[in-house]
Amino acid sequence: MRTKGRGVDIYQTIFEIIDMRSFSNLWFWIALAVVWSTTSHWVLGVPYDMVLRARRNGGQDEIDLEDIVRINVNRLLYIGRVSGLWVLALLCFTLTSLALLAFWYDVEFAQAVFLLAFPMSFVGALSLSTARLIAEEQPRGELLRARLARHRLWTQVIGMVSIFVTAMFGMYQNLVLGPFGG
Numbered sequence: 001m002r003t004k005g006r007g008v009d010i011y012q013t014i015f016e017i018i019d020m021r022s023f024s025n026l027w028f029w030i031a032l033a034v035v036w037s038t039t040s041h042w043v044l045g046v047p048y049d050m051v052l053r054a055r056r057n058g059g060q061d062e063i064d065l066e067d068i069v070r071i072n073v074n075r076l077l078y079i080g081r082v083s084g085l086w087v088l089a090l091l092c093f094t095l096t097s098l099a100l101l102a103f104w105y106d107v108e109f110a111q112a113v114f115l116l117a118f119p120m121s122f123v124g125a126l127s128l129s130t131a132r133l134i135a136e137e138q139p140r141g142e143l144l145r146a147r148l149a150r151h152r153l154w155t156q157v158i159g160m161v162s163i164f165v166t167a168m169f170g171m172y173q174n175l176v177l178g179p180f181g182g
Helices: 002-017 026-041 048-057 059-104 108-137 141-177
Strands: none
Touching (some): 048 141, 059 108, 059 141
């Protein structure tokens, strides 16, 4: 009998540590910050410090930036041409499933994942659009850096709106559900 009571305590402790209530979990908010910080740092797969270094130093740093942007733009456009429709279909299916689970069936974990994934789909579309523009225009030097800076700015705007909406929704969920989920 004593072992059974102790086992329940262990399970209860484990479930308290691994809290599936996302909006009251510190790890969700850390993940949200890391996702948007990383997304705004990597512009079309290029670390933004490389853009700043090319602006500051020019020369070989500028050539390196143009090369890595060309490689990543070609890679993104190739993926879009070869499997774009399949990726789009899978993304729509996944986001629709998450939205149904999140807001029709009221699954908080699905709400949290949806609030992370949905805005990232806009960043993905923005990345494809920017890659297409770069491939068409073939900008170099300051024009390329300006295009990457504009892409980063819009990514940060999407991130700020996403974080705000997620924070408001998360606070609402925590106020409505309370500390124990109901």
